[in-house]
Amino acid sequence: MKKELHIFFTALMFYTRIPCPKNIDHHPDYLNKATRYFPLIGWIVGSISFLAFYIFSLFLSTEIAVILAIITSVLTTGAFHEDGFADVCDGFGGGWTKEKILMIMKDSAIGAYGAIGLVLLFLLKFKLLSESVLLFETGLPFSVSPILLLFVSAHALSRLAAISIIFTYEYSRDDASSKSKPIAKSNTWKEVLGAFFFGLLPLFVLSYFKYQLLLVLIPVFMTRYFLARYFQKWIDGYTGDCLGATQQVCEVIYYLSILLVWKSF
Incomplete structure (x- = not known):
């Protein structure tokens, strides 16, 4: 238990x-095993x-509360994943070889x-999340609970989509200089099972309110x-920036899919 x-x-x-x-550090062995808890971190964020x-919506409009909620998530993670998304946009937009x-x-x-890329990402995230929240407020009873699950499942599932890449692909950089290198080591069934459990559970609970919401798994994992x-x-593989970009894109796809599924059923 202490080790976990x-x-x-x-x-x-x-x-x-x-x-x-204070005794916690970036020990490579623990960092590799920590992949099982990446979607659980999504629960927290x-x-x-x-x-x-919720707090800001008591005093301000839904749109402003959503913006402040997005800012809060960025501050909580230190823009960790947004930075990766921006780097991927620059790298794949300006480079034509692996080395470049x-x-x-x-x-x-x-x-x-x-x-x-960041401007368009945040515009999409703001608009999609605002509309999703409004749908949940008007279309479901006990709206606070499903909106909480909306936030949690978005962060958990998108992190599962990102971290699952390390289970099936190789790390791209040959050197060990990247701080993300330790998570690219071989993973056991504990990492895989833990990641999928924490990544999928919030969406399964949310589907209690509308079971068709499970369909969002298809576009998220296709992405x-x-x-x-x-x-x-x-x-020839992935980097930590690629994982961050995947998390951000899949989070946006999740909100988009929620809207499409809701309006289709």
Whole structure:
């Protein structure tokens, strides 16, 4: 139990800015095992984001509360995944060889592709999440519970889609300089089972209110599949930035799918 707590806090330290016990560090062995808790971190980030939304929605409009909730999630993770998305936009937008793409992604400066990508990403996320919240407020009883599950399941499922790439593809960089390198080691059934359990459970609970919502799994994992294949084609695998980009894109696809499923059934 003590070891599992250490692994969990390792995941919390690596993927968020939430303070952890002083004895927790980025030990490679624990960081590799921490992949099983990556979707569980989505529970925490999603809950914090929802809490911000709920508090601000008591005094402000839904749209403003959604913006502040998104800002809260970015602050909670330190823009960890958004940074990866921007790097992927710059790398794959400006590079035409594996070496060039990897070199651009490692550059800490943000380019035009990354800036444009982030603007469009946040616009989509804001609009889709706002409409999803409004649908849940007007279409379901006890609306606070499903909206909480909406936030949590979005963060958990998108993180599952991202982390599942390491189960089926190889790490792209040959050197061990990347801080994401340790998570690319071989994973056991515990990592796979843990990731899928924590990634899928919130959506299964949310489907109690409308079982057709389970259909969002199809577009989310189709997106994950095509992104992984795209990364494989150009850089022979994935990097930490690719995982961050996958999380962000799949989160947006999740909100879009929620709207499409809701309006179709």
